[in-house]
Amino acid sequence: MSISVRNERVDDIEAISRLTEAAFRNEEHSSHTEQFIVNALRRAGRLTISLVAEEGEVIVGHVAISPVTLSSGAVGWYGLGPISVWPGHHGQGIGSTLMRAALGELKRMGGAGCVLLGDPGYYGRFGFEVRPGLVLPGVPPEYFQALSFDGEFPTGSVSYHEAFDATE
Numbered sequence: 379m380s381i382s383v384r385n386e387r388v389d390d391i392e393a394i395s396r397l398t399e400a401a402f403r404n405e406e407h408s409s410h411t412e413q414f415i416v417n418a419l420r421r422a423g424r425l426t427i428s429l430v431a432e433e434g435e436v437i438v439g440h441v442a443i444s445p446v447t448l449s450s451g452a453v454g455w456y457g458l459g460p461i462s463v464w465p466g467h468h469g470q471g472i473g474s475t476l477m478r479a480a481l482g483e484l485k486r487m488g489g490a491g492c493v494l495l496g497d498p499g500y501y502g503r504f505g506f507e508v509r510p511g512l513v514l515p516g517v518p519p520e521y522f523q524a525l526s527f528d529g530e531f532p533t534g535s536v537s538y539h540e541a542f543d544a545t546e
Contacts (some may be wrong), residue, residue, distance in 0.1 A: 390437060404465075426443050428441075441458065441460075443492070448534045452532035452534070453490065456484055458477075458480060481525070491532075492524070504525065507525070508520055512533055512536065
């Protein structure tokens with residue numbers, strides 16, 4: 379299997395939506411609105427990075443990165459997610475490939491760091507860690523993690539764009 383990663387194109391939007399919906403359909407800890415979030419971020423011009431993974435001509439994965447706001451006023455921080463892989467394609471390294479590509483692009487763009495909400499056992503391998511003093515209100519702190527590109531971590535509350543409230 380050969381996987382290539384590239385920026386999304388306009389003609390990918392429907393495939394990304396279907397992929398994202400399918401990827402989260404049976405996830406217990408999901409709002410089941412992830413496809414709406416990606417589309418709302420795109421419409422708002424806040425989809426900073428949107429990469430697809432292709433196997434041949436078929437999109438099998440997608441990752442989104444968008445800016446976040448910190449109560450401390452720290453700038454240059456972004457949120458990773460959602461990240462989606464087609465059911466049946468898990469365990470093939472597609473998610474890891476997307477993570478590395480997205481984080482590499484974010485670092486090249488001059489981002490200070492990235493936050494995400496997810497399984498520490500998975501995201502720890504990419505350098506994400508729980509940081510005391512950096513919180514996402516309303517979520518269990520052990521699942522909110524950060525990665526700094528320069529070793530400096532801000533403190534305060536993180537807010538994602540209002541697109542994360544999208545329901546359609």
